[in-house]
Amino acid sequence: MLKAATIRDVAREAGVSIAVVSRAINPGSGPVAPETRDRVLAAIEKLDYRPRAAARELQAGATTTIALMVPDLINPFFSGIADAIVYEARSRGVHVMVLTTQEDPHLEAELVQTLRTRSVGALIVAPTDSGTNPFGRLVDLGIHVICVDRELDDSAGIDVVTIDNENSARTATQHLLQLGHERIAIITGPQHSSSARSRLVGFRGAMADAGVEVDEQLVRPIAYRGTLGSDAVGSLLALPHPPTALIVANGAQAFNSVRRVRQSGIGVPDDLSLVVFDDNPWTDVFSPALTVIRQPVKMMAMHSTQIAVSRLQGDRPPAPVRIELRAELVHRSSCRPLREPPVGGD
Amino acid sequence: MLKAATIRDVAREAGVSIAVVSRAINPGSGPVAPETRDRVLAAIEKLDYRPRAAARELQAGATTTIALMVPDLINPFFSGIADAIVYEARSRGVHVMVLTTQEDPHLEAELVQTLRTRSVGALIVAPTDSGTNPFGRLVDLGIHVICVDRELDDSAGIDVVTIDNENSARTATQHLLQLGHERIAIITGPQHSSSARSRLVGFRGAMADAGVEVDEQLVRPIAYRGTLGSDAVGSLLALPHPPTALIVANGAQAFNSVRRVRQSGIGVPDDLSLVVFDDNPWTDVFSPALTVIRQPVKMMAMHSTQIAVSRLQGDRPPAPVRIELRAELVHRSSCRPLREPPVGGD
DNA sequence: TTGTAGGCGTTATCAC
DNA sequence: GTGATAACGCCTACAA
Numbered sequence: 194m195l196k197a198a199t200i201r202d203v204a205r206e207a208g209v210s211i212a213v214v215s216r217a218i219n220p221g222s223g224p225v226a227p228e229t230r231d232r233v234l235a236a237i238e239k240l241d242y243r244p245r246a247a248a249r250e251l252q253a254g255a256t257t258t259i260a261l262m263v264p265d266l267i268n269p270f271f272s273g274i275a276d277a278i279v280y281e282a283r284s285r286g287v288h289v290m291v292l293t294t295q296e297d298p299h300l301e302a303e304l305v306q307t308l309r310t311r312s313v314g315a316l317i318v319a320p321t322d323s324g325t326n327p328f329g330r331l332v333d334l335g336i337h338v339i340c341v342d343r344e345l346d347d348s349a350g351i352d353v354v355t356i357d358n359e360n361s362a363r364t365a366t367q368h369l370l371q372l373g374h375e376r377i378a379i380i381t382g383p384q385h386s387s388s389a390r391s392r393l394v395g396f397r398g399a400m401a402d403a404g405v406e407v408d409e410q411l412v413r414p415i416a417y418r419g420t421l422g423s424d425a426v427g428s429l430l431a432l433p434h435p436p437t438a439l440i441v442a443n444g445a446q447a448f449n450s451v452r453r454v455r456q457s458g459i460g461v462p463d464d465l466s467l468v469v470f471d472d473n474p475w476t477d478v479f480s481p482a483l484t485v486i487r488q489p490v491k492m493m494a495m496h497s498t499q500i501a502v503s504r505l506q507g508d509r510p511p512a513p514v515r516i517e518l519r520a521e522l523v524h525r526s527s528c529r530p531l532r533e534p535p536v537g538g539d
Numbered sequence: 540m541l542k543a544a545t546i547r548d549v550a551r552e553a554g555v556s557i558a559v560v561s562r563a564i565n566p567g568s569g570p571v572a573p574e575t576r577d578r579v580l581a582a583i584e585k586l587d588y589r590p591r592a593a594a595r596e597l598q599a600g601a602t603t604t605i606a607l608m609v610p611d612l613i614n615p616f617f618s619g620i621a622d623a624i625v626y627e628a629r630s631r632g633v634h635v636m637v638l639t640t641q642e643d644p645h646l647e648a649e650l651v652q653t654l655r656t657r658s659v660g661a662l663i664v665a666p667t668d669s670g671t672n673p674f675g676r677l678v679d680l681g682i683h684v685i686c687v688d689r690e691l692d693d694s695a696g697i698d699v700v701t702i703d704n705e706n707s708a709r710t711a712t713q714h715l716l717q718l719g720h721e722r723i724a725i726i727t728g729p730q731h732s733s734s735a736r737s738r739l740v741g742f743r744g745a746m747a748d749a750g751v752e753v754d755e756q757l758v759r760p761i762a763y764r765g766t767l768g769s770d771a772v773g774s775l776l777a778l779p780h781p782p783t784a785l786i787v788a789n790g791a792q793a794f795n796s797v798r799r800v801r802q803s804g805i806g807v808p809d810d811l812s813l814v815v816f817d818d819n820p821w822t823d824v825f826s827p828a829l830t831v832i833r834q835p836v837k838m839m840a841m842h843s844t845q846i847a848v849s850r851l852q853g854d855r856p857p858a859p860v861r862i863e864l865r866a867e868l869v870h871r872s873s874c875r876p877l878r879e880p881p882v883g884g885d
Numbered sequence: 886t887t888g889t890a891g892g893c894g895t896t897a898t899c900a901c
Numbered sequence: 902g903t904g905a906t907a908a909c910g911c912c913t914a915c916a917a
Contacts, residue, residue, distance in 0.1 A: 475821030594894035
């Protein structure tokens, strides 16, 4: 097992001082005679030298590592985000440390602590609980925090990249209302999550606009983790007066929910119209293909990475940014009019 | 923006030298009087001090960061592995840097270079090409490399955690043979991938054992990336004498392949029996539910993490480990006998 | 244009 | 038990 070459080895090999090597490595940091430079580069090549990131960090304070904190990577929504962020970051020479919180605020807080140890320059996070802000200390220390997908009630000094959840839910609801549905159920996320809350607001808004009263029995805020989606669907369908349409606004529970619908033998869209949040691949291969709200996952990832990277390069004014992207309703085959509309008419 | 407290600040606050603080932080590294210790701990608490990992690394050479390199995170197989590895690593106090290769050997090689810069203690990787080993230099430098899922032809000094691909494919093939199928098609991965190769070997083995000749037209090794799965299915089904059964042994193309089967209106399992590698959630919600080869994803992740962590803690003999796990055939509804077997009979 | 020296935050080796 | 002090590898004034 060899020992990695250091800047000193290179200097010796090239017959110069370490200062020259350093300058040769970091163009613009100082003058180096062209031919000296070539000699140094040759030495680097020969010794296969790579500067140690740890040493650089230590001396500069800066870093080219960011952290990404998501509930889990099994949820295709978050793995999609993670994939895009990792890819995007690499193209900018930044590495990504990935952490999973399991939707557990305690674990999240603990991870924030261990993060302080690492010198990451920024943190992109989909926070577990909007009510508390465990990231304040990071911000104080100059570690930039970017919320993605979900945001915090108190987000002082924190950037936000999210979708317009309220309007997305509104759109989905309006779609069903226009088809004549009034008994519309919604399975959403826990109300300590900003996105889940906004979606519910959008739902209620659309219902109110249409003058349709919301039956609170049909509103099901459930946890992201676990399999509660299945239970919620079960009890919804067992209602004496069951819903004719269902919006699954809890992406993490979409699969469980839909599977339960299918297992119960309810016809989609004949007996139940369905709109689901998050356009995961399987929604397209389900029978019938599901009408979904498609979130611009790549866009969210790109924006957050871009913010993170430029922040740690010291660009951008310190003012927090807020980016809200539009989601899209993708019509497929899981919704139909409650009653066939009269043909012709008058 | 505060500046993070250093060991010196703590020492001053506690009225001791930095050496004492260091010993207090790292129990066992030297003697500290109990009451001094308490004073130091109080100071740490008060200043909210966290030792900087970069400085530790620099001085010790060691590190508690490992890297994980997978083709992408969009493939549920790899996101499952990543999720489990990140989780498992955390529970051992290790952080994970995630990299994606996009199945591109050049990018892979480049990432290996940038990795040398970071002081990661180990690399868990699903390599893109089994023919070349871009990791040799890492091994030389004492960075432990663990191949997961796929392996290298020349894996000197490299640990391997994989499934028994050959037998998995053999099992799947035998299942179809027993149902009376002989025109069995297989869509597998590129032959520069060890797992794809082994699976094809298993397929041929089972066919040979049964005395059934392999129609080479029905053997389709295709790339992991892109949408070739769809094309392969299309041309398979367009054959004058199409297959009666299909094994999709290319997990990354399973979705595309199956979707194409469905689009072409072919009845499953009536017209075509189907076995698919990788038990992703959607295979269960597809109509009909798909018979799959289920890989022990969590197990693979746990083993590789365990090896990685113990390696970087210096445990374990230097001899490379090879762990081969068994995959499982999960019977669902996508396969049926070619001809109904005679009822009763004698 | 080049080299010397100091410091980044930590741990380890010594004396005391 | 405790405290200077020297590394670890790199960058950067500043002096030559």
